[in-house]
Amino acid sequence: MPEPLAQLPHEVGLDVDEVREVLFAVDLPVELSAARSSDEARARRAQRLSTTKLWPDLGELLNQDDPEG
Numbered sequence: 001m002p003e004p005l006a007q008l009p010h011e012v013g014l015d016v017d018e019v020r021e022v023l024f025a026v027d028l029p030v031e032l033s034a035a036r037s038s039d040e041a042r043a044r045r046a047q048r049l050s051t052t053k054l055w056p057d058l059g060e061l062l063n064q065d066d067p068e069g
Helices: 018-033 039-054 058-066
Strands: none
Touching: 018 039, 039 058
């Protein structure tokens, strides 16, 4: 894995509007990536991870619907 450009904080606080923005932004790469490509797989992993952390109930549904989840 490449060296990070900066150290990430241990915790990040987001308000509801910021969470909504992040979740919708993560959907875009999934929708734009070619089916079954490595880009799609990476985008779906990011989508599942961020959704599970930010909106646990929906994250559980994504994991149930996704054979890789």
